[in-house]
Amino acid sequence: MLIRRLEDAGHTVRWGENGALALALAKERRPDIIVSDIEMPEMTGYEFCKAAKSDPSLKTVPFILLSTLSDPIDIIRGLDSGADNYVTKPYEPDYLLGRMNSLLASPLESADDGSAAMLEVTLQGQKFRVKAGRQQVLNLLVSTFENAVAKNQELVVANQDLSVARDGLQKSNEELSTLNAEISRINAHMVRDLKAAAKVQRSLLPADDVEIPGTTIAWRYVPCQGLAGDFLNVFPLDDEHVGLFVVDVSGHGVPSSLMAVTVGRFLTPKVSDQSLLVRQGADGRIAVARPAEVATQLNRLFQADDFSGLYFTLLYGVLHLPTGRFDYCSGGHPALVRLPAAGGDVEFHATESFPIAFVPDVEYEQKTLQLVPGDRLFLYSDGVPEAMDKDRNPYGDDAMAACIAEFRGAPVEAGVKGLLEAVENWCQPNGPLDDVSILGVEWRP
Numbered sequence: 001m002l003i004r005r006l007e008d009a010g011h012t013v014r015w016g017e018n019g020a021l022a023l024a025l026a027k028e029r030r031p032d033i034i035v036s037d038i039e040m041p042e043m044t045g046y047e048f049c050k051a052a053k054s055d056p057s058l059k060t061v062p063f064i065l066l067s068t069l070s071d072p073i074d075i076i077r078g079l080d081s082g083a084d085n086y087v088t089k090p091y092e093p094d095y096l097l098g099r100m101n102s103l104l105a106s107p108l109e110s111a112d113d114g115s116a117a118m119l120e121v122t123l124q125g126q127k128f129r130v131k132a133g134r135q136q137v138l139n140l141l142v143s144t145f146e147n148a149v150a151k152n153q154e155l156v157v158a159n160q161d162l163s164v165a166r167d168g169l170q171k172s173n174e175e176l177s178t179l180n181a182e183i184s185r186i187n188a189h190m191v192r193d194l195k196a197a198a199k200v201q202r203s204l205l206p207a208d209d210v211e212i213p214g215t216t217i218a219w220r221y222v223p224c225q226g227l228a229g230d231f232l233n234v235f236p237l238d239d240e241h242v243g244l245f246v247v248d249v250s251g252h253g254v255p256s257s258l259m260a261v262t263v264g265r266f267l268t269p270k271v272s273d274q275s276l277l278v279r280q281g282a283d284g285r286i287a288v289a290r291p292a293e294v295a296t297q298l299n300r301l302f303q304a305d306d307f308s309g310l311y312f313t314l315l316y317g318v319l320h321l322p323t324g325r326f327d328y329c330s331g332g333h334p335a336l337v338r339l340p341a342a343g344g345d346v347e348f349h350a351t352e353s354f355p356i357a358f359v360p361d362v363e364y365e366q367k368t369l370q371l372v373p374g375d376r377l378f379l380y381s382d383g384v385p386e387a388m389d390k391d392r393n394p395y396g397d398d399a400m401a402a403c404i405a406e407f408r409g410a411p412v413e414a415g416v417k418g419l420l421e422a423v424e425n426w427c428q429p430n431g432p433l434d435d436v437s438i439l440g441v442e443w444r445p
Contacts, residue, residue, distance in 0.1 A: 002035075005093040011100075019043030023051050026058055033100055035064045035087075038074075046081040053082030062103035066091070084108065204264055206234050212242055214321040216442040218413040220420045223435050229256030229312075230381045230435035235269045237278055237288045237318065243269060245316040246437050248333070248381040250309075250355075259302075259310050266298065267316070291316045291329035292366035295356065299331070299364070302357035311357040315379050324371035324443050329364050331356040334382050335397075339404055339415075341374025346401035376412055376442045378404060378419075383434035387423045395426045416440040 003013045014029075016022030019036065020043045026034065034052060038045035045065050052058040064085045067074050078086060084103060087096050202221075210217050217234055229249035237243045247263050249256040268275045271286060276294045281287040294316055302312070315336060317328030328336060332355030335348040349369065354362050371377075380400075387395040403422045407415035416438050423436060 002093065002096075005097070009097050019045060019048030019051075023048055026052060026061070027055065030057055031061055033062045033064070033104060035066065035096070035100070037066050046077050046083075049078075049081040049083050060108040062100075062108060064096075064099060064103070204261065205232065210234065212236055214443065214445050215242060215319070216412050216444065217440070218411075218416040219437075219439045220416055221437050222420065222424075222432065224383070224432055225252055227254055227257035228435040228437075229253075229260050230383070230437040231260040231264050232379070232437045232439050233264065233267065234439060234441065237269050238286050240321050241288050242319045242321060242441075243267075243277055243288075243316070244319070244379065244439060244441060245314060246333070246379040246381055246439055247312055247314050248383075248435070248437070249312040252435075255310060259312065263298070263302070263312060263314075266301065267294070288318060290366060291318055291327050292364045295329045295331045295364035296362070298356050299354075299360070299362050303360055311355045313355045313382070317377075317379075319371075319377075319441065319443065321443075321445065324373070324375070324445065326369040326371055326377065327366055328369070329366050331364060332358065334380060334385060336369075337378040337380070337401070337404060338369060338371075339376040339378070339408060341372055341376070343408075346404050348397060348401070371443045373444050374442065376404075376415070376440060378416075379439040379441075380419075381435060381437040383432055383436040384419065384423055384438065386434065387427050387432050387436070389426050390429065395423055399426070412440045412442045 003015060006013050014025050014031070016025050018040045022034070022036065023043070025031075034049075036045045036048055040048070043051070045067075049063050049065065052061065052063060062084045063082065064087055065078055065081075065083045066089055067078070067086050068089050075086070085099055087099055205221055206217070206219060210219075212234070219232060219234070221228070221230065221232060223230070229252055231247040231249075232245065234242065234244040245267055247260055247267075249259045249263070266274055266276050269277055271278050271280050276297050277289055278286050279289065295314060298314065312331075313333040314331040315328065315333040317326055317336070319326050330336070330351035330353050332353055333351075335350035338347040338349060340347065349367070351365065351367060353364060369377075385395055385397050385400055389395075399422070400419065403419050404415060407418050410418075419438055420436065423432060427433070
């Protein structure tokens with residue numbers, strides 16, 4: 001790059017890869033000026049300069065050293081080697097050309113050893129004896145001063161830029177502080193709203209001591225965040241029927257929670273235009289809807305495109321209290337679990353079906369279980385069998401069945417509580433990463 005700039009300025013350039021080669025080139029044909037780096041293999045710039053200044057034919061050739069000037073001793077070494085000028089790296093090519101033109105315009109005097117003075121200099125605790133001519137000292141003094149002025153100007157510009165940057169940073173910090181205060185205010189408001197929403201969501205769950213004649217009921221509901229995408233409930237539909245369901249909305253957070261609450265509004269036992277579970281008959285009596293009809297209607301009401309791609313799984317069933325007949329329908333939900341009162345293995349009653357709001361125009365299938373007194377049913381979200389341990393192994397159906405069977409002789413409350421504790425222990429040390437919902441019902445007419 002330097003060769004190109006010098007040639008563009010009208011100079012003829014010869015160059016050597018190190019000081020020894022350059023010295024040979026200079027002796028072969030005397031140059032008008034020499035520009036040399038300092039750090040070079042075989043022969044340093046100081047050695048090259050000293051060798052050139054010791055040669056009578058090259059003594060008056062101006063010699064410029066390119067230096068970082070990282071140490072004041074560099075100046076002494078330059079004097080001792082006979083250098084006429086320093087140019088500090090990094091440098092502007094125009095500045096170097098200016099120093100070259102100045103030296104070429106003022107030819108060095110031919111001086112013998114008698115014209116040079118022996119100078120003694122103490123620097124950084126060291127004494128140096130340097131033999132240098134007056135013109136050399138003057139040239140080095142001027143170049144050093146020019147370098148200092150140039151660097152000072154660079155520092156002034158840098159300080160000005162720094163000052164502008166500091167003012168801009170201060171303004172940005174003030175704006176950032178204002179934004180942080182606003183974010184804190186909004187965040188506090190949002191946290192308050194989320195807590196209120198979670199409180200509303202929990203108020204829609206069954207009572208802790210829910211009692212329905214002919215049944216014993218227990219449930220657990222543990223959101224993995226403040227708001228849950230799970231939802232469960234159990235309630236009388238009329239004097240003979242009990243409805244129970246577990247809903248699990250895809251995703252987590254506010255959208256899933258809002259959808260779960262919205263679904264819950266349609267799954268209400270109160271006779272209204274919104275309820276899909278019961279309706280007023282022509283004779284004024286309450287008619288209980290079939291579970292398959294409920295799932296089909298929900299699928300028509302909720303489609304993924306209308307709720308930002310959300311969908312949900314559902315297990316909804318109706319228990320006929322006098323007979324123990326349990327009609328149920330699943331929309332992509334984990335299997336219904338039955339614990340027979342008479343002993344035997346835990347039963348998983350799985351149904352192949354699409355989640356609600358996943359595929360339009362789906363007709364859902366209804367199934368029936370005939371219970372005997374003492375039989376227990378367990379409805380749950382996938383946060384139970386899919387709970388992960390620290391190595392990301394799922395809890396699984398087998399472990400769940402074993403846990404349910406373990407509490408066969410205990411109250412259903414103990415069975416639900418024991419299953420939740422088993423899941424939470426499995427997920428240590430991080431705890432469940434999904435909402436966990438468990439609903440247990442024992443039929444005793």
